[in-house]
Amino acid sequence: MTKLKHEVAVPAAALIHPTLMLTGRSAAAVYAQPAAQLRRLANAGVIIKIAHGYYVAIPVDKRKGDWLPSLETLTAGLATAIYGQGNGALWGLSAARVHGALPRAIATGFALGPSQHRPLSLAVRPGEVHFRMRDPERLEVEYLSTELGPGLVTSIEQTILDLSGQEFVSDSEPRVEAVRNLMAMANSDRLAELAARVRGRAALARARKLLANAH
Numbered sequence: 001m002t003k004l005k006h007e008v009a010v011p012a013a014a015l016i017h018p019t020l021m022l023t024g025r026s027a028a029a030v031y032a033q034p035a036a037q038l039r040r041l042a043n044a045g046v047i048i049k050i051a052h053g054y055y056v057a058i059p060v061d062k063r064k065g066d067w068l069p070s071l072e073t074l075t076a077g078l079a080t081a082i083y084g085q086g087n088g089a090l091w092g093l094s095a096a097r098v099h100g101a102l103p104r105a106i107a108t109g110f111a112l113g114p115s116q117h118r119p120l121s122l123a124v125r126p127g128e129v130h131f132r133m134r135d136p137e138r139l140e141v142e143y144l145s146t147e148l149g150p151g152l153v154t155s156i157e158q159t160i161l162d163l164s165g166q167e168f169v170s171d172s173e174p175r176v177e178a179v180r181n182l183m184a185m186a187n188s189d190r191l192a193e194l195a196a197r198v199r200g201r202a203a204l205a206r207a208r209k210l211l212a213n214a215h
Contacts (some may be wrong), residue, residue, distance in 0.1 A: 002179075009046070010022070010047060021056060021057075021080065021149070023053055023054055038055055053130070056069065079113060093106055093174055094109050109129035110129075110134070112130075117131040119131070156186050161204060163175045164207040180210060
């Protein structure tokens with residue numbers, strides 16, 4: 001008689017709702033020894049460790065392949081895990097990547113939230129995630145759907161102002177490519193209104209100058 005292989009499952013109560021993220025704290029809702037159980041689940045191939053103390057549950061239909069979320073997806077998941085649903089968002093170059101304004105891959109993820117957090121080195125791919133203390137409620141953010149669950153990302157117009165907050169040093173820096181592409185996507189009236197509302201007129205002037213110099 002053939003013995004059926006027991007399928008290891010990730011308890012839904014161990015996840016950080018509404019994402020596929022897990023931490024020792026979230027797993028403690030189910031397990032008396034969360035660290036040991038997270039190692040067991042990782043060894044069973046049903047979760048992956050993405051950074052120290054942070055894990056992702058692998059979707060059932062992805063377990064037979066080499067599934068690995070993008071840097072931006074991982075960054076969004078970490079932002080939600082750290083700050084809570086609706087409190088963390090992608091910004092800067094990560095937002096530009098999500099909006100399709102920066103085709104080239106980057107090695108650093110950028111997230112923001114209401115409190116400061118130390119950078120996290122990624123365990124599943126080269127790179128790290130940097131966090132900035134900013135209140136998403138004071139920014140223009142949009143809903144973001146990812147493989148790990150819902151998140152937030154700064155709007156195209158907000159991303160332009162964020163990336164133009166400092167002088168551009170060289171045409172080779174990724175901010176330049178990102179802002180030029182974002183300016184082509186942006187609603188000019190909405191951008192001007194946002195700049196006036198968030199004291200971003202100087203940033204908008206830099207972005208417009210950058211676009212003018214490209215022609």
